[in-house]
Amino acid sequence: MSTTTLDSSFRIKNLELRNRTVMAPMCQYSVHEKDGTPTDWHYVHYVSRAVGGVGLIIVEMTNVEPAGRITDGCLGLWADEQIPAFRRIVDAAHGHGAKIGIQIAHAGRKATDDPSPVAPSAIPFDDRSKTPRELTTDEVKAMVLKFGEATRRAVEAGFDTIELHGAHGYLIHQFHSPRSNTRDDEYGRDLTLFGREVIAEVKHNMPEDMPLLFRISALEYTEGGYGIETGIELCRAYLEAGVDLLHISTGGEGVPSAERRPKVEPAFQLHAAQAVKEALGVPVIAVGMLDDPAVASEALASGKADLIAVARGLLRDPYWALHAIAASGGNYKTAVPKPYERGF
């Protein structure tokens, strides 16, 4: 069996990637007119990572309604008028050989600029946050449809895949975490119901052969938070509902307790990706301080992860993918743009 390397191609459903590098979603807080629409900043930011050889770009958290934004500077796909600015980025990324997906989300109680954030229950994120208003059951059902509508728009914009943001204490995570969901309707009795309904609705708005990605915090760090065993069961429920590829992160749901606070070091979340992959036999994206090419290569070669996502490393170096492939002895040449060949 040949070893998986950073330059190996990857295919899931009709999504075919030129290599194993993924640009992790990263909010840019750079929308000018509070209208959720990408600006030239977003165009340059994403297209330069396509030029830089990334296999799959995942556009930052993009919200299904204005109240779902962390800040007024965040992206949204709640109106058809927003589609063309996304399409411009998608077309250019394709022109440079990258595939591009988008993270569809709602911040829930972590929306900071909105005067009256909503959440599964009226429990604030922390003692400095606003107390959110509990969504009514009808509003939860309407929210599911908003995720579907945003997905329809993303598909119209030409994105190759959709990632649902079920991690870091945002709305889907708020529903499946018992610390933030104390509802007494069906969405509280079954903590994954909201996420599973979102998955079904989103898939309804995607072509059948397009894979659905799901980012999850596979364990929590707060006092009384869930551990990896529960994280695996959450992943199982979402896979059964139709997710194709899991993007494994951790935490983000509150202040870590002294005992559970992770040691933030290279590959510090890889154990969670490995645990999910081994338990469920699914392809996984690993993330979290994987920007040392040797560490990233080992995560692939050992079979702990199928794809390597990098966030901050790609802020520092838009050519991280090319540099990492070159550093690990791989074939980067086919991904170097012709006008840049002499630089590599």
Ligand SMILES: Cc1cc2nc3c(=O)[nH]c(=O)nc-3n(C[C@H](O)[C@H](O)[C@H](O)COP(=O)(O)O)c2cc1C
């Ligand atoms: C500036 C910035 C913005 C981020 N925004 C998002 C986001 O929109 N969605 C998300 O799921 N994670 C977001 N993250 C988390 C990253 O995707 C990633 O999981 C984290 O930074 C760990 O990866 P790294 O060690 O390669 O930076 C963000 C991180 C940074 C640094």
